[in-house]
Structure formats: C-alpha cells, structure tokens
Amino acid sequence: MRLLLIRHGQTIDNVNGALGTAIPGPGLTPLGKRQAAAIPDSLGSIPIDAIYVSTMQRTHETAAPLALARGLVPVVLDGIHEIDAGDLEQRSDEEAIRTYMGTIFSWWGDFDARIPGGEDGNEFYARYTAAIEQVATAHPKGTIAVVSHGAAIRTWASYASQNIDAEFSRTHLLENTAVVVLEGSAVEGWVTTYWADEPIGGASLEDASAPDPTAGVRPAG
Numbered sequence: 001m002r003l004l005l006i007r008h009g010q011t012i013d014n015v016n017g018a019l020g021t022a023i024p025g026p027g028l029t030p031l032g033k034r035q036a037a038a039i040p041d042s043l044g045s046i047p048i049d050a051i052y053v054s055t056m057q058r059t060h061e062t063a064a065p066l067a068l069a070r071g072l073v074p075v076v077l078d079g080i081h082e083i084d085a086g087d088l089e090q091r092s093d094e095e096a097i098r099t100y101m102g103t104i105f106s107w108w109g110d111f112d113a114r115i116p117g118g119e120d121g122n123e124f125y126a127r128y129t130a131a132i133e134q135v136a137t138a139h140p141k142g143t144i145a146v147v148s149h150g151a152a153i154r155t156w157a158s159y160a161s162q163n164i165d166a167e168f169s170r171t172h173l174l175e176n177t178a179v180v181v182l183e184g185s186a187v188e189g190w191v192t193t194y195w196a197d198e199p200i201g202g203a204s205l206e207d208a209s210a211p212d213p214t215a216g217v218r219p220a221g
C-alpha cells in the first residue's frame with residue numbers, strides 16, 4: 001500500500017513558533033487555508049482510497065478541500081496527533097524548542113528519553129505505529145492520505161522507513177502541507193519513496209518568516 005503523510009496547513013502556533021500540541025488545538029490561518037485548498041489540484045489524478053485525520057482541528061480543516069474534491073469523508077484516527085510537548089506546551093523560546101526537537105532526535109539512540117512532562121519515544125512510536133497498522137489492515141492495497149503533524153510525521157516516517165537514517169531525518173524539514181510518501185506494509189515494513197520539504201502547492205505557499213519548530217529546526221547530535 002501507499003501512505004501519503006501530509007502535514008496540516010499553517011496555524012497561529014506555527015506563525016508564533018509556539019509548541020502547540022494540546023488537543024484539539026487551533027484551526028488554520030488564512031495562509032493555512034490556501035495551503036489546504038491547493039492539495040486537491042497538487043495531487044492531480046493520484047487515486048486516494050481514504051483520508052484519515054488526527055484528533056486535532058487543523059488536520060480536519062486541511063483535509064476538507066481534498067475530501068470534498070474526492071467525495072470522501074475523513075476518518076478520525078486516534079494515535080496520529082502531534083508529539084506531546086508536556087511542560088513545554090505553548091513555549092516558543094529557543095531552549096524549549098531545542099529540548100523538544102532535541103529529545104525527539106535523541107530517540108535515534110534512546111527511546112526512553114522523555115520530553116519533560118510529555119511522551120517518550122516508546123510511547124510515541126507505539127501509538128503512531130498502531131494507528132498506521134489499523135490503516136494498513138483496512139486498505140492493504142490502497143493509496144491512503146493521512147493528515148498529521150510536523151514532528152510526528154518527520155519522526156515516525158524516519159524510524160519506520162528502512163531507507164531513512166538519522167542524518168536524513170535531521171536535515172529534511174517539513175513545511176505546512178509538505179508530503180512524505182511511504183510504500184510497503186505493516187508486515188514487510190516501509191520505504192520512503194518521496195519527501196518534499198515544501199508545501200504541496202509549491203514554495204509560494206511557504207511562510208519563510210514563521211519560526212515554526214518542525215520546519216525550522218535541525219538539531220545537532
């Protein structure tokens with residue numbers, strides 16, 4: 001099967017560079033809505049068998065134009081929400097962003113590392129993998145759009161893919177509505193076949209001035 005992991009469109013937290021992981025969280029900014037509106041045309045004639053969204057409002061608004069264009073009703077999937085920022089929630093200072101993304105990247109060596117008051121690597125990887133397994137079981141031969149989150153897609157796709165290493169993961173960002181494509185199955189495993197850093201509708205839909213943590217942080221180490 002083929003998974004299109006799509007990051008949601010821009011939110012006010014992305015504009016402010018704030019760690020926003022509380023559920024349900026904010027909807028999209030005007031730019032975020034334009035990014036979402038560009039998704040149906042950008043996917044062209046690629047067949048989509050189902051659309052899944054997280055428990056967070058921004059993924060629902062991002063999926064809406066694609067759902068309308070394809071005559072599909074998005075299904076809410078528990079387990080694909082953003083990585084819990086815990087005590088760092090709503091912080092936008094450099095130390096908080098470094099701790100959040102730095103802990104996530106340290107999972108390459110230690111899944112037990114925990115974001116203060118938030119998740120550790122075991123918890124995140126288990127819940128995201130279980131959700132994707134549910135999708136894979138329901139659509140073994142399908143092409144499925146999963147609208148999820150920056151840190152979550154970047155992290156899960158990296159760890160789940162046989163062809164992605166720590167260096168690739170650190171250096172490949174994920175702007176709002178950027179897409180990562182994985183092919184495979186829960187049994188055979190996954191291979192990343194496409195990773196676009198920029199919005200699916202093109203670089204003109206990027207907000208270069210937004211200090212968005214997922215799109216802008218390449219932690220060292």
Ligand SMILES: O=C(O)[C@@H](CO)OP(=O)(O)O
Pocket residue numbers: 007011013014018019020021082148149150151212213214215
């Ligand atoms: O801002 C981000 O990069 C992350 C973490 O806050 O979340 P999201 O992709 O859901 O916006």
